[in-house]
Amino acid sequence: MKVAVLYGGTSKEREVSLSTGKGMIQALEQLDHDVMAIDFDPNQMEQLWKQLMQVDLVLIGLHGKQGEDGTVQGMLELMGVPYVGSGVLASSLAMDKSKAKQVFAMHDIPVARSQSFHYKESREDMIHSIKATFTKPFVIKPNQEGSTLGLTIVESDEQIADAVQMAFTHDSDIIVEDYVSGRELTVSVLGNKGDEQALPIIEIVPKSKYYDYESKYAEGGSEHIVPAEISEELTETIQHYANQAHRALGCETYSRVDFILSEVHGPVILEVNTLPGMTPTSLYPDAAGAVGISYTEMVQLFIDLSLEKYS
Structure with a gap:
């Protein structure tokens, strides 16, 4: 097949996307597909349109805004070009943390208490509301961003104003939520x-205090324990929540669902990633490997599932 890989892009997760794209391209070449590698640039739409009209299928290796949020998916649907992964609505909902949490709560999937703010609101009122509502530590982060970019774990009142400002540099809306301490778990669907x-649950053990950007992407930044060392009953519960979250948002083909396992609250969902990282240190390929699916086989499986969907 002639398969295009969209990767790179213009978001703040460009470097991660370049690595994801590289992995996908190598796998497709090993599978003898005719690969068109496209470093996505929304300012080159005419050229992009001509390229994409030549292919049978698109793999999206983009992360963050203008890639993971439904915009590229909408473009491909307008063009009538088949692509792998979730559609416009699911991608947009998953990227909007506030809306996603509302959907999870509607389906009785445990979420952390949270509150959203828009940049046009009074900063003074905002900070007053945060102080009155949340007990330290708590989290301030952009509503639509990934890879912990713009996220602060607030441990003192003096941090609040700077944390709000930093989150707003990434998005026009921010979300403040209770910090739930516990074990980092992730489930690939x-x-x-x-x-x-x-797929088998993975526990992530970061080498630093928090599971931050470096822990996620630097070699040796975290240890992945697969399958996670938890009871069979708890495993089934968390996998059920992951499938439920995937379906509730309307995700397709594959996703990765992140949780915190709290000693007090049990499993609490963090987010659904519709385009999880596919770098050499990424979690989804590790989960696939745990059931005997190699990276290359995983990419072909994504293609097969997508062709089945479009047939």
Whole structure:
């Protein structure tokens, strides 16, 4: 098949996307597909349009805004070009943390208490409301951003103003939520609608105090324990929540669902990633590997599932 890989892009997660794209391109070449590698630039739409009209299928290796948020998916649907992964609505909902949390709560999936703010609101009122509502430590982060970019774990009142300012440099809306301490867990979900399955749960043990950007992407930044060393009953519960979250947002083909396992609250969902990282240190390929699916086989499986969906 002639398969395009959209990667790179213009978001603040460009470097991660370049690594994801590289992995996808190498896998497709090993599978003998005819690969068109496209470093996505929304300012070159005419050229992009001509390139994409030549391909049978698109793999999206983009992360962050203008890639993971439904915009590229909408462009491909307007063009009538088949692509791998979730559609416009699911991508947009998953990227909007505030809206996603509302959907999770509607489906009885445990979430951390949170409050959203818009940049046009009074900063003074905002900070007063945060102080009155949340007990330290708590989290301030952009509403639509990934890879912990713009996120602050607030441990003193003096941090609040700077944390709010930093979050607003990434997005026009921010979200403040209770900090839930516990074990970092993630569940990869695979399959077409009605036939999704949760892969083995991975526990992430960061080398630093928090699971930050460096812990996620630097070699040796964290240890992945797969399968996570938790009870069978708890495993089934968390995998059920992951499948439920994937379906509630309307995700397709694959996603990765992140949780905190709190000693007090049990599993608490953090977010759903519709385009999880596919770098050499990424979690989704690790989960696939745990059930005997190599990186290359995983990419072909994504293609097969997508062709089944479009047939």
